[in-house]
Amino acid sequence: MKEQLARNISTYRKERGLTQEELAQTLGLSFQAVSKWENAQTMPDISLLPALSRTLQVSVDKLLGYVSQDKPVTVYEETYKTQEYYWGTVPNEVCYQVLQLMPPTKHVKLLDIGCGEGKDAVFFARNGYDVTAFDVTDAGVEKTKKLAAQTGVHVHVFKADIVDYRLDTHFDILFSSGVLHYIKPDFRQEIFENYKQFTNPGGMHVFNAFVGKPFIAPPPENEPYAFNWYSGELLAHYRDWYIRDSAEIVFDCNSSGIPHQHAMSKMIAQKISDIRV
Ligand SMILES: C[S@@+](CC[C@H](N)C(=O)[O-])C[C@H]1O[C@@H](n2cnc3c(N)ncnc32)[C@H](O)[C@@H]1O
Incomplete structure (x- = not known):
């Protein structure tokens, strides 16, 4: 503390x-x-x-740095309490893209924001990155530690709420999957300024965010603290960075055992120190 x-x-x-x-x-x-x-x-x-x-x-x-225990911040606190890994232990495919774009041939510091049960954080640590990770759930933090120990790697993992957490040291890569919708729209500008400020020149942000679409029903999980992004909103924070990759996709999901769809904006942006505007 x-x-x-x-x-x-x-x-x-x-x-x-x-x-x-x-x-x-x-x-x-x-x-x-x-x-x-x-x-x-x-x-x-x-x-x-x-x-x-x-x-x-x-x-x-x-x-x-106290996260209130009075309200369930997320449905995942309960979900992660089982022995099984709800999201599995296979890394997100974008992790392999990161490996290609910025292999840890030098010391590379990576932060996984909302690491869940740690499948991606542990993948990065196993591949030689210096990994820090946080999630708002105690159960997710414990499972990330357990997965790291089983894999024989170290991940510096702790509990924090994305809404309150601010960077005060620099990273080379910020990574976040399926989490940014927990930032209220009003806070996004300030939080993203902080993320960008504490990214080393040449560093990357590898992010995705759920976007609202009129033709997609709200997800079955009732999450009062979740706020969809708009199409293009994520990219709008990176007008002064180099966009290495970007897409908007619609995919099927079976979380909660109820088939549904999500729309998602995906982006890899790189901080370029020498930009000619
Ligand atoms: C869809 S899961 C994604 C987990 C992980 N990134 C992955 O891809 O496996 C969303 C995660 O966001 C976390 N989360 C929810 N609200 C949060 C908050 N306010 N601050 C930090 N993490 C939060 C949840 O605990 C959960 O682990």
């Missing part, structure tokens, strides 16, 4: 445009105190949390 808190203080302070000194002054502290929090050397005293959360304009829950 200390590290999560340290990351959050640093991220939200920067988002509010405050220096360590300015934050410290507001709280009547020395800037060294703030610096120590952000380096995870110490934690703020509990009595400071209300003032800290007010100044950073973020709830204490969010600051502490």
Whole structure:
């Protein structure tokens, strides 16, 4: 928790445009105190949390990286509790495309956003990538760890909510499959700015997102926190990147045991440092 808190203080302070000194002054502290929090050397005293959360304009829950246990954030918490791997252990086919586009011939840091039970994260680790992954479910995090251990690889995996989580270190590849619809439309611009900012030059985003189509019925899973994307919306975040691949597909799905269809926008975008507009 200390590290999560340290990351959050640093991220939200920067988002509010405050220096360590300015934050410290507001709280009547020395800037060294703030610096120590952000380096995870110490934690703020509990009595400071209300003032800290007010100044950073973020709830204490969010600051502490606490995901509420009161509401089921996703139906997958229950689904993943069985021994079987609901999504199987075979990686998504786009993983092989990543392997071709950016093989780990040098140190490549990859983040799997909403890793589920870990089939893709473990595939990447097995192939030599330095993999970090998160999911909002405890069960998914545990199963990812288990699959990594069984495969004999290491994945740094933890629990986080995509809505609250912000990057504060750089990655070469951000990967996410079947998850981005959990970001409310209002938050997408800010979250994608953060993702783009913390991607190394030449790095890639390998993403897909469910898109709404008038001819496709809503999925059988009742997910009150899910919001379809619009056609083209994903690409619109990458006008200043090189689009390596992009498609919109409709496919059959049998999750929940009820046959239905999804429309999905798929994209691989690369951050080019030398762009001539
Ligand atoms: C369709 S599954 C995809 C899982 C994995 N990416 C895969 O392809 O196997 C969607 C995943 O998003 C996760 N999820 C749902 N809401 C989330 C949130 N707010 N933050 C992070 N992950 C979330 C679910 O727990 C689930 O694992």
